[in-house]
Amino acid sequence: MRIRKNSTRLGIAAAVSAFAIAMSGGTAQASTTAPTIGDGYANNGNAVWCIQHSLNWARNIHQIPWEPTWPEIAEDGKWGPSTKAAVVAFQRNYDWMVTPDGYVGPETGSVLLPLGEGYYNGTAAKPGYCYQYIPTKA
Template identity: 35%
Template sequence: MLGKLKAKSALVVAAAGMAVVVGAGTASANPNASYIGYGYTTYGSGVWCVQHLINYMTNHPGYTPMLPGAVTLGEDNSFGPATQGMVELLQRSYNAQPGVAQLSVDGVVGPATGNVILNWAHQDPYQPYCQGYIPSS
């Protein structure tokens, strides 16, 4: 009897552990993350994530849409003119696709632009980390 109870307990603990591991890998939106750009958050992890994921898109054109005219951003956690320009380039590139809801070309990363960044850079290893810092819906 005691052996069967231990076996059942071990099975329950193993199943619970699997649920935690499986749940940890799922993507999730963060509608509560601060907007990123002038007039909003201009420094910190969210800015780094935007810079890093845009660089990923620029350097991995086989996996993500091309950003014609893109430059590699310094991943310095600071939102400046180069980062704003690349966000605007991404917004224009997205808007050039047929049949998509248009993004505002304002250089600000809100939920709509955040969704595009997270989706286009979905293969980057830092994308799951960045889900917590980039606004998305």
């Protein structure tokens, strides 16, 4: 089971990286200037909605059956305990790529962006609504 889980994680990491490169024509990048989202930050409601929607989309579309899941959350644009819990659970699912700290900064945004709904998240060639709000690495 552990070998299967690790090989699945490697496969997902490779798929996320390949998808991001293919869709953006380069490295995965949305906004390197978008602020971190989480407790203690001046959270933009549009940015929070984009994170909530991306988390729900990734949960419902990309979830691996034997992996732990994060809860589906309201897409209300308000940062709170439910959204933070979903972010932490998402980060724990991808803990080989991100630190489970409850914040959406460039590290988490770079993993979440290609897993979200393409219509809203977009690509470098055709940015979607959320492209400007999700922080990513350069």
